[in-house]
Amino acid sequence: METEQFGVEAxxxxxxxxxxxxxSTTGDRFYPMDVEPYVRACSxxxxxxxxxxxxxxxxxxLSLDRLAQQPRDEAGAVHFLKFTDADDLGSxxxxxxxxxxxxxxxxxxxxxxxxxxxxxxxxxxxxxRFVDALYSIALLARGRVPGESAAxxxxxxxxxxxxxxxxxxxGRVLRQDGWMVLQxxxxxxxxxxxxGFFGANDHEADWExxxxxxSESESGEVSPEWVAYAAHNYTGDNLRRRWDDPEVExxxxxxVIYVGAGxxxxxxxxxxxLTELTLPLPSPLARMTETVRTFWKTRLGQYVGxxxxxxxxxxIPFVDYARxxxxxxGEGGDRAWDEPxxxxxxxxxxxxxxxxxxxxxxxxxxxxxxxxxxxxxNRDKSVSRAWYDPVGWAGLDKVPPPTEAxxxxxxxxxxxxxxxxxxxxxxxxxxxxxxxxxxxxxxMRDRSHLDAPYEEGARRVAELxxxxxxxxxxxxxxxxxxxxxxxxxxxxxxxxxxxxRSHIVRAHRPASEDELRVSRVAEAWAAVSVSLMLISFVGxxxxxxxxxxxxxxxxxxxxxxxxxxxxxxxVNLVSSAxxxxxxxxxxIIVYEFxxxxxxxxxxxxxxxxxxxxxxxLRR
Amino acid sequence: MLLILEVIGxxxxxxxxxxxxxxGGIDLGGQRHQAVEVAVFALFVPSAILTLxxxxxxxxxxxxxxxxxxxxxxxxLAVCLWLYSWFQPAYVYPIMAYCALMILYLNxxxxxxxxRPRQDSRASHGN
Numbered sequence: 148m149e150t151e152q153f154g155v156e157a158x159x160x161x162x163x164x165x166x167x168x169x170x171s172t173t174g175d176r177f178y179p180m181d182v183e184p185y186v187r188a189c190s191x192x193x194x195x196x197x198x199x200x201x202x203x204x205x206x207x208x209l210s211l212d213r214l215a216q217q218p219r220d221e222a223g224a225v226h227f228l229k230f231t232d233a234d235d236l237g238s239x240x241x242x243x244x245x246x247x248x249x250x251x252x253x254x255x256x257x258x259x260x261x262x263x264x265x266x267x268x269x270x271x272x273x274x275x276r277f278v279d280a281l282y283s284i285a286l287l288a289r290g291r292v293p294g295e296s297a298a299x300x301x302x303x304x305x306x307x308x309x310x311x312x313x314x315x316x317x318g319r320v321l322r323q324d325g326w327m328v329l330q331x332x333x334x335x336x337x338x339x340x341x342x343g344f345f346g347a348n349d350h351e352a353d354w355e356x357x358x359x360x361x362s363e364s365e366s367g368e369v370s371p372e373w374v375a376y377a378a379h380n381y382t383g384d385n386l387r388r389r390w391d392d393p394e395v396e397x398x399x400x401x402x403v404i405y406v407g408a409g410x411x412x413x414x415x416x417x418x419x420x421l422t423e424l425t426l427p428l429p430s431p432l433a434r435m436t437e438t439v440r441t442f443w444k445t446r447l448g449q450y451v452g453x454x455x456x457x458x459x460x461x462x463i464p465f466v467d468y469a470r471x472x473x474x475x476x477g478e479g480g481d482r483a484w485d486e487p488x489x490x491x492x493x494x495x496x497x498x499x500x501x502x503x504x505x506x507x508x509x510x511x512x513x514x515x516x517x518x519x520x521x522x523x524x525n526r527d528k529s530v531s532r533a534w535y536d537p538v539g540w541a542g543l544d545k546v547p548p549p550t551e552a553x554x555x556x557x558x559x560x561x562x563x564x565x566x567x568x569x570x571x572x573x574x575x576x577x578x579x580x581x582x583x584x585x586x587x588x589x590x591m592r593d594r595s596h597l598d599a600p601y602e603e604g605a606r607r608v609a610e611l612x613x614x615x616x617x618x619x620x621x622x623x624x625x626x627x628x629x630x631x632x633x634x635x636x637x638x639x640x641x642x643x644x645x646x647x648r649s650h651i652v653r654a655h656r657p658a659s660e661d662e663l664r665v666s667r668v669a670e671a672w673a674a675v676s677v678s679l680m681l682i683s684f685v686g687x688x689x690x691x692x693x694x695x696x697x698x699x700x701x702x703x704x705x706x707x708x709x710x711x712x713x714x715x716x717x718v719n720l721v722s723s724a725x726x727x728x729x730x731x732x733x734x735i736i737v738y739e740f741x742x743x744x745x746x747x748x749x750x751x752x753x754x755x756x757x758x759x760x761x762x763x764l765r766r
Numbered sequence: 767m768l769l770i771l772e773v774i775g776x777x778x779x780x781x782x783x784x785x786x787x788x789x790g791g792i793d794l795g796g797q798r799h800q801a802v803e804v805a806v807f808a809l810f811v812p813s814a815i816l817t818l819x820x821x822x823x824x825x826x827x828x829x830x831x832x833x834x835x836x837x838x839x840x841x842x843l844a845v846c847l848w849l850y851s852w853f854q855p856a857y858v859y860p861i862m863a864y865c866a867l868m869i870l871y872l873n874x875x876x877x878x879x880x881x882r883p884r885q886d887s888r889a890s891h892g893n
Contacts, residue, residue: 450873724840725840725869725873728847728865728869735862
């Protein structure tokens with residue numbers, strides 16, 4: 148990465164020229180803010196292994212400068228900020244939770260209230276709903292952000308905004324691999340996805356990012372080529388969109404971001420996104436399943452359904468509501484951005500010197516409820532890829548900027564052409580040697596006193612012949628690649644571009660109208676079915692123990708058919724049930740007629756061989 | 767064709783079982799067990815009708831034909847397995863073998879491709 152110093156003015160002008168427009172969802176309570184007032188409102192704590200957390204700097208005494216001046220600490224110690232305290236609610240409102248609850252009630256009744264879409268559970272399968280129930284139960288045992296934290300954070304945030312209403316991002320400009328990267332780091336004081344929007348987690352502090360990749364012409368003109376919006380922990384090609392992709396909505400030169408309610412994940416289009424937390428199978432089981440799946444598909448030519456089965460078979464569904472119907476900030480929006488806080492190079496101390504968490508450390512083993520680290524670091528204090536390799540983070544490291552594309556193609560073609568030349572020379576030399584060896588071998592044939600050298604010669608001929616075959620195959624491939632590079636260069640010269648979405652393997656899309664059109668009955672079924680099934684199992688085991696097996700089979704079949712009917716998956720269910728029945732039937736037949744089947748198989752093979760030989764005789 | 771062959775097979779098998787009992791007379795003493803076996807053969811009637819309907823739907827490449835045929839095979843196998851657990855009548859084995867092969871055939875990629883519903887042009891969303 149080049150560490151060229153950008154002038155503050157030039158960097159700020161670039162950032163402001165392309166700064167995004169964020170569109171939030173009705174009901175969202177937190178918006179991008181400057182880190183300074185947040186840090187001022189926080190206390191700083193350290194959690195050492197096996198000890199209670201200790202407050203190092205009390206609330207109100209912390210500043211960005213002081214944040215970076217942390218002493219070295221023992222291994223395993225975690226520094227973290229604390230934005231909220233349950234006491235905050237009492238002291239702030241002087242009436243405990245009363246005023247906050249009144250405000251929440253008012254908000255619920257007003258147009259600013261969030262209304263969930265059709266149930267997330269109705270959009271996914273039975274097993275997922277069952278695992279979801281287990282996940283919710285596990286949350287009670289895991290470390291998590293206390294229930295009142297979102298309320299306290301809202302109060303603290305409103306207090307900061309009352310002092311001075313502000314909407315600010317943190318900007319960084321850098322060059323890497325020929326690209327100029329504009330980084331927009333958005334800081335939210337609280338992520339209330341779980342408590343506010345039925346999501347996966349809550350945590351204090353939330354860092355989100357949007358990167359814009361610019362190319363520079365020789366005259367110094369910049370033009371935007373790509374954008375990448377961060378959503379949860381996803382990285383790579385699927386995050387990235389080309390500037391001229393119709394999915395990238397813009398207001399002038401400002402890309403529009405639809406922000407997930409509570410989670411603050413960034414999306415290109417408004418809508419409701421189903422995000423599934425996939426729980427992988429244990430690796431031996433996953434390998435076995437994959438082997439059976441491959442055999443079933445390739446050897447038996449059977450249909451295996453969705454190719455995205457992967458190694459995870461249980462997933463927990465969460466909906467990210469990025470409707471874009473709430474407050475918008477930026478060009479043409481309800482509020483304008485304040486002057487950005489620039490992250491210069493070298494980075495300021497609050498970025499590079501503080502490796503701790505930016506909010507409460509909940510000690511959640513899955514980390515979902517722990518606050519994130521700053522823009523430069525991961526939670527484990529390592530430097531984050533988005534910081535040191537923003538180009539690779541969005542999968543752009545294999546894409547040359549337009550100004551370098553032709554040069555890259557021509558250089559690669561020249562490399563291949565010279566490799567082809569070398570291959571031709573090598574092939575010619577080895578081909579000559581093979582011919583001589585062949586002649587030597589022919590001369591030794593039928594000479595019993597030369598049996599040993601003949602065998603050695605035959606081995607060398609076979610080896611050389613194989614090597615030549617590999618070289619010729621490589622040459623043929625290289626020639627074809629060289630030809631396609633030449634055609635590609637011609638296309639680029641003619642101004643043709645690759646399809647804008649050819650790099651996207653799996654785009655994150657909002658739920659379609661059909662998916663949202665889940666009937667109320669299906670939604671009610673999704674809400675009660677798991678509990679109903681468990682209760683019916685208990686009922687059967689208590690009151691119909693004499694018919695336990697048959698009743699269980701009957702009830703499972705009933706729930707399975709009802710579920711499949713509601714979700715339009717009857718074909719899949721019938722297919723799976725049939726395969727299960729066929730496997731059992733086959734095992735019974737093999738068990739009952741094992742020796743008969745062995746004899747019949749031998750007989751069939753014998754008859755086939757006889758028929759084949761007789762056919763040959765008749766020719 | 768295979769489905770019609772299956773219906774014909776079921777009818778012939780049912781007829782053969784029935785004739786065997788007829789030949790021995792309805793003697794509720796010695797032939798009772800066999801008579802019950804033949805009586806429960808009637809359980810295959812609904813699935814035979816379904817199979818016939820499926821065969822007709824297949825002729826017109828109607829997508830529901832596949833589902834009907836699959837349900838019919840599943841019903842046949844379920845009845846066979848149930849009968850096997852109670853009486854183990856001899857006729858269940860050929861029916862089980864035929865149905866297992868039919869299920870493999872119906873689930874083969876080529877057949878599924880013909881009867882698969884048209885894909886929505888919108889790509890599904892992912893993680």
